[in-house]
Amino acid sequence: MFTGIIEATGTVKDITHSGTNATFWISSAISQELKVDQSISHNGVCLTVEETANGMHRVTAIAETLSKTNLGQWKPGTIVNLERCMQMNGRLDGHIVQGHVDATATCTNIVSKEGSWEYSFRFPETFSHLVIEKGSISLNGTSLTIFNVGKDDFTVAIIPYTYEHTSIHTLQQGDLVNIEFDIVGKYIARNMAGIKSK
Incomplete structure (x- = not known):
């Protein structure tokens, strides 16, 4: 669950395709702090961190996500909004955001x-x-x-x-x-x- 208060922006550095999936390497100020299996909002899309390295993190979007969001239009250099999931002991400064794009x-x-x-x-x-x-x-x-x-x-x-x-x-x-x-x-x-x- 997220709040819609953007924590940082990231830059898409590399994109690879495997079958109907797209994998993205993203560089950001918070990438080195992320952990594998952590849920991160990328332009409002909840994606799971698969790997971190050299100030970047890797996530994969499946066909369903690519068809319903703008992730399929990302290219190297695209700037994306990033937010880590909310902590239950903090203030809800925005509104309740699930990371499930409609x-x-x-x-x-x-x-x-x-x-x-x-x-x-x-x-x-x-x-x-x-x-x-x-x-x-x-x-x-x-x-x-x-x-x-x-x-x-x-x-x-x-x-x-x-x-x-x-x-x-x-x-x-x-x-x-x-x-x-x-x-x-x-x-x-x-x-x-x-x-x-x-």
């Missing part, structure tokens, strides 16, 4: 507000019931508040600290981002719909 969204507009930035995104309309004005969302693993919510789009405001300390500053119009909707909202939506488990 969909991808496309960046449709970027506006500089002379001290902050507004990024707009379009997402699959089938998820519109999970997006509310001033609600929380995880965007590439970053906990953000959404506004200007439409049936298939929303906007987020980015403060200077977030702009400088996450990968948001690398986004361009047309880029895909990983989104995870608020888990509390998902449970409420399922309950209201009267859906029962098998």
Whole structure:
């Protein structure tokens, strides 16, 4: 479980493929502190550390993950957001993030507000019931508040600290981002719909 408060950014150094899997070597300031079997959020995707060496760590994404996230578009040099799992004795500064990406969204507009930035995104309309004005969302693993919510789009405001300390500053119009909707909202939506488990 994560909070959506990004701890560091990392750089993809190498990518190899085996069958339908993709393996990534990522260099970051926290890589040497990581341990094998540790769960780390990479752009909002929970991945298991398989190996660490020379200030880098290795993770593998399977076909299911590659098909539902933007990891398949990573290349050497890509900057990714990193967060270690939360400690239960700490403050929850963001919101509850599972690291289970629901969909991808496309960046449709970027506006500089002379001290902050507004990024707009379009997402699959089938998820519109999970997006509310001033609600929380995880965007590439970053906990953000959404506004200007439409049936298939929303906007987020980015403060200077977030702009400088996450990968948001690398986004361009047309880029895909990983989104995870608020888990509390998902449970409420399922309950209201009267859906029962098998």
